[in-house]
Amino acid sequence: MDLDQEGEPMKFLSYMRTLNTPLFSGVANPLDANDWIKRLEKNFDFCKCPTELKMDIAVRFLAGDAIHWWQKVERVSYMKKTWTEFKKGFKMRYLPPEARDSIEQHLIKLIQGSMSVREYESEFWRLLYFLLDDNDYNNNEKADIRRFIRGLRPDIRIHLISADFNRLTDVIRKAILIEENIQEEKMRKAATATFTFGSKAPCTDHASTSRKNKLGKKKNCLARGGHRVGPCTICPSAEVCYNFGNQDHISRNCKNVEDPVMPPTKRQALFAPASSSGNKDPVTGKQV
Structure with missing residues (x-):
């Protein structure tokens, strides 16, 4: 192997650090684990990292409990040390099937509460993206629209529940406009109450x-x-x-x-x- 080939791993490792690739410490929250592996793959794609280097570089971004998990994996001689096997082992350890069930229940029970529509939308998409990676998830946009509307606050939901939408993005845009109108009306009434002649x-x-x-x-x-x-x-x-x-x-x-x-x-x-x-x-x- 020549010097240029020997320097390849360090070059791509430097690229990944420049892209602010976070460390993964083995947290129990499956959403954080899913976010980390997704971020890792996006950064690999951006810097065009060769597949044969991905596993060795990914290991450099493990910490805490995740390091201990990988050390155990390395002692299993029959396991192939490839990027594909790394992802499979990672998902078995930090994204097991029961985690998927928990996320789906969280999505079903998610409500807007004191969040703004944009904050509620962000959390909704985070849960939904996790499930969309699962082959067992029934990707039915109509069902996702019903879930999103059901979780909105009553003063917003009442304007949407009887409408017919085909895209979730259309529902979100409409909900944001309704919330803005409600806020403007509250401000107008407050101003009128203060400055009434x-x-x-x-x-x-x-x-x-x-x-x-x-x-x-x-x-x-x-x-x-x-x-x-x-x-x-x-x-x-x-x-x-x-x-x-x-x-x-x-x-x-x-x-x-x-x-x-x-x-x-x-x-x-x-x-x-x-x-x-x-x-x-x-x-x-x-x-x-």
């Missing part, structure tokens, strides 16, 4: 429920459509003059009137202390 919420930031202007009329918030006085959720920092409604100052700083002080209320006049200067009784009008 004529709100009866109290507004205490720039008027008081007990204060009146000089004409004896209760002051309204002038900043947003004249809603009643009390806490204002729209213009909490506004300052309104109680005398003329201007928003650049408050009544005690008003320069538009000679005496901006508010007149006494009836209660203040009724219970005002009597003086010796001949004041009249506020009720009878007689001199006291």
